[in-house]
Every structure is written in C-alpha cells, then in structure tokens.
Amino acid sequence: MRPIYIFGEDETSYRFHEDHPFNPLRLELTTSLLIAAGKLSKSECVSPPLASVEALALVHDFDYIEAVQAAAAGELSTLKANKFGLGTEDTPIFPTIHEGAARLVGGTIHALDLVASGKAERAFHVGGGLHHGMRRKASGFCVYNDAAVAIAHVRKQYGSRVLYVDTDAHHGDGVQWLFYDDDDVMTLSIHETGRYLFPGTGMVTERGNGKGYGYSWNVPVDAFTQDDSFLTCYETVLREACEWFKPDIILTQNGADAHVFDPLT
Numbered sequence: 001m002r003p004i005y006i007f008g009e010d011e012t013s014y015r016f017h018e019d020h021p022f023n024p025l026r027l028e029l030t031t032s033l034l035i036a037a038g039k040l041s042k043s044e045c046v047s048p049p050l051a052s053v054e055a056l057a058l059v060h061d062f063d064y065i066e067a068v069q070a071a072a073a074g075e076l077s078t079l080k081a082n083k084f085g086l087g088t089e090d091t092p093i094f095p096t097i098h099e100g101a102a103r104l105v106g107g108t109i110h111a112l113d114l115v116a117s118g119k120a121e122r123a124f125h126v127g128g129g130l131h132h133g134m135r136r137k138a139s140g141f142c143v144y145n146d147a148a149v150a151i152a153h154v155r156k157q158y159g160s161r162v163l164y165v166d167t168d169a170h171h172g173d174g175v176q177w178l179f180y181d182d183d184d185v186m187t188l189s190i191h192e193t194g195r196y197l198f199p200g201t202g203m204v205t206e207r208g209n210g211k212g213y214g215y216s217w218n219v220p221v222d223a224f225t226q227d228d229s230f231l232t233c234y235e236t237v238l239r240e241a242c243e244w245f246k247p248d249i250i251l252t253q254n255g256a257d258a259h260v261f262d263p264l265t
Ligand SMILES: [Zn+2]
Pocket: 168, 169, 170, 255, 257
C-alpha cells in the first residue's frame, strides 16, 4: 500500500510574515521536489479539511480558541493576547491565524483517521508538527497542536493506543504535557538538550504523572551530536518503546531542524 501524501495549497495560509523563519514555502518546495524526483504525482496530494472547533476543543480550551478567532479578526486586546501567548515575536498575529492553524490540524487528523480506519498503512502530512501548542497558549510558532488534537481524536473515535515519537531538534513539550497523565498515549522525544535551546524542557526526569507515570520518555542529546549517536539513540529507544507499549498507531513528528544546516538549532 502506498502511503497517502497530505498537502493542500491552502495550508500555506499559515504564514506569519515575510521575515518569519517558519515559512510555508518549505511545504511547496518539499512537494515539488518529490514530484520532480518522480516519487509523487500531483494528483496523489490529498488536500486536508479544516478542523472543526469541536475537534480543536478536544485538547484546547474554548476561550483560547475564541481568542485566536478574535485575533484573526483584529479584535483581541493586548492584555488577552499576552495571556494566550499570541502576538509575540515568535507567534505574531496574522489575518488567517485561526483558519491556517485549524487546517494544519485537519491534515494530521485526516492522516491518523486514514491509518486508524485501516484505509492506509501510512500517511504523511507535510504541514504537521506544531508540537509546542499548549492547552490555552500559543508558543514557539505553534497555535493549535495538530498532533495532540489528532491523538485525542483517534483515542475518542477508535480507542487506539498511540505512540508519539518526536525527533524535532526542540523538545515536544506541548504533546508531552497534554498527555502527561495518560497511560494510553506514550510520548517519546529525542531533542537537543534544553540547556540552551527553547523550550528548555525535555529532561530524562520528566516521566509522566499519576497513571501516566512512565509513559513520557525523553532523550536529550547535546548540540553537534552526529548521525551515528543520533541513530543509536533513535533505534534503541524506539524499539524498547514499541516492545513495551505495544501501540496501535505510531505518530511521528519529523521536524527537520535537527539537520546540520538548520540555522536555528
Ligand atoms: Zn523545532
């Protein structure tokens, strides 16, 4: 079975401003590179639906969603924006902030739906990975947490046990904290140590809480870690996590900023 490739041109509406480092041009370049390399045809790209407010509310508070909608309409006070982490240098407000963020969530929900329902073995949502989004706070370029909403969705719809694997250079804090008490969702993050890098968390001692204790795994590695060490970490912990947790679905966040040429990490 061929993996499903999820990308719609309207996903590029999640764009802060011209000089912001989180530029959706990367989605178009990745897609056109795959097409040019003969690995994908344009007709195979599946355009994601918009996530509903009800879906977003599986992990986000209603007053936060309302604040994002108000921000999009230019009707959010500075006081409220500060409270919800909106309008910062990292996560500035733009007119399509709600719709753009909700569409990215829709893509990841769609990917997990395809796999949970057995329609696909694998699905790849190129625009996903907004792992810093919190229950009621935007953070680090992320407004809504697509992975967390999609996990909550398949938990509710199919009862699937989900292993979340995050290899972005930054710690997958939002997803970790949103399922910190949950023993049906396991989070595993391999990242550059938070000693100098945003968001500063992801220590080995963050292991979960209550019945979720032991279901949060963190592997912080030093800056300038090379491929061999990284791969040893990845292969060892992923194998152990799968054997122990026995997930129904694995959701990976493949943030490419661990690449040696990435300017931010
Ligand atoms: Zn990152």
